[in-house]
Amino acid sequence: MAGLVFPIEGTSQEIAVNGNDPPPEFFVKESAFGPVGSSPPMIPIPVIDLSLLSSETELEKLRSALTSWGCFQAMGHGISSSFLDKVREAGKEFFSLPMEEKQKCLRAACEGEGFGSDVVVSKQQVLDWCNRLFLMVFPEDKRRLNLWPETPNDFGETLIEYTMKIRSVMDVVFKATARSLKLEEDVFLKHFGEKTVMQARFNYYPPCPRSDMVLGLKPHSDKSGITVLLPDQEVEGLQIFKNNEWSRVPTIPHALIVNLGDQMEIMTNGIMKSPLHRVTTNPEKMRVSVAMLIEPDPEEEIGPADGLVDEERPKLYKTMKNYGHLNYVCFQKGVVAINEVKM
Ligand SMILES: O=C(O)CCC(=O)C(=O)O
Numbered sequence: 001m002a003g004l005v006f007p008i009e010g011t012s013q014e015i016a017v018n019g020n021d022p023p024p025e026f027f028v029k030e031s032a033f034g035p036v037g038s039s040p041p042m043i044p045i046p047v048i049d050l051s052l053l054s055s056e057t058e059l060e061k062l063r064s065a066l067t068s069w070g071c072f073q074a075m076g077h078g079i080s081s082s083f084l085d086k087v088r089e090a091g092k093e094f095f096s097l098p099m100e101e102k103q104k105c106l107r108a109a110c111e112g113e114g115f116g117s118d119v120v121v122s123k124q125q126v127l128d129w130c131n132r133l134f135l136m137v138f139p140e141d142k143r144r145l146n147l148w149p150e151t152p153n154d155f156g157e158t159l160i161e162y163t164m165k166i167r168s169v170m171d172v173v174f175k176a177t178a179r180s181l182k183l184e185e186d187v188f189l190k191h192f193g194e195k196t197v198m199q200a201r202f203n204y205y206p207p208c209p210r211s212d213m214v215l216g217l218k219p220h221s222d223k224s225g226i227t228v229l230l231p232d233q234e235v236e237g238l239q240i241f242k243n244n245e246w247s248r249v250p251t252i253p254h255a256l257i258v259n260l261g262d263q264m265e266i267m268t269n270g271i272m273k274s275p276l277h278r279v280t281t282n283p284e285k286m287r288v289s290v291a292m293l294i295e296p297d298p299e300e301e302i303g304p305a306d307g308l309v310d311e312e313r314p315k316l317y318k319t320m321k322n323y324g325h326l327n328y329v330c331f332q333k334g335v336v337a338i339n340e341v342k343m
């Protein structure tokens with residue numbers, strides 16, 4: 001079905017500016033993952049200091065974080081607080097431009113890249129209270145610069161610099177993850193070479209008068225290899241689903257949130273998790289986050305690393321269908337699907 005850019009009268013941002021209640025398309029009527037409006041406990045997800053990963057203790061903390069949660073807050077990442085603020089501000093400045101300006105970066109129907117809201121693939125789809133700007137940064141020859149904002153005028157430069165810094169953070173995480181599983185250091189990293197896809201998703205969640213019924217982002221896991229999230233510094237909203245319940249993720253000043261995506265779940269043969277997460281809305285405040293998604297070369301077949309498959313742990317593999325931003329991932333053990341549509 002054709003994806004629509006603005007399936008109803010305007011984006012969530014326009015509806016919010018006009019002070020209107022969200023139309024029914026945004027209401028979560030029922031969810032397999034519990035109610036929207038409740039406020040679950042705030043649980044500190046593990047905090048890892050990346051500058052300490054040469055120590056066995058920190059490495060063990062990393063292994064435990066990724067096998068139990070699939071995510072952690074990263075400190076000691078070496079990116080200055082002022083630069084992180086600059087990246088976040090670049091996103092805020094773009095979203096605060098008049099709609100005509102933002103529409104210069106508008107994504108085409110059916111395509112994920114550019115400025116817009118949900119790609120609509122079904123009439124039953126509940127819409128997210130979120131506008132996003134989604135841009136491919138690497139490989140360089142795949143950049144669609146016509147979709148990159150001209151305001152702020154150093155947007156492109158800032159985004160490229162940020163992406164390269166995140167790439168270095170990734171290298172540290174991939175190597176340490178391999179070591180924590182007693183594997184060769186480059187076992188994951190070797191899949192993330194020149195053709196690695198690095199995409200930036202700037203998420204903008206306007207204030208929502210019905211935050212009891214409307215989600216900023218529906219429950220999903222990322223289809224990436226790994227995602228690094230720069231969260232809003234003032235407004236929380238991210239929740240992780242673990243042990244059958246949601247936990248609110250606290251904001252730690254200038255920490256980055258690292259979470260594994262579905263492809264690393266496969267490469268670790270399910271030992272490490274790609275966590276289910278969602279974003280709630282706030283009745284008074286807007287929220288901005290920047291997700292950097294890193295994937296191996298899309299043409300490459302990925303599978304579990306050698307050494308992670310044995311009789312007790314049969315090979316996990318994937319068939320992956322990607323309908324716009326909807327992850328339709330099917331992990332299989334033998335012929336049994338253990339994890340189908342995750343949205
Ligand atoms: O805004 C957030 O905190 C999470 C964003 C996210 O999950 C995503 O972009 O995939």
Ligand SMILES: [Fe+2]
Nearest residue numbers: 220221222277
């Ligand atoms: Fe996500």
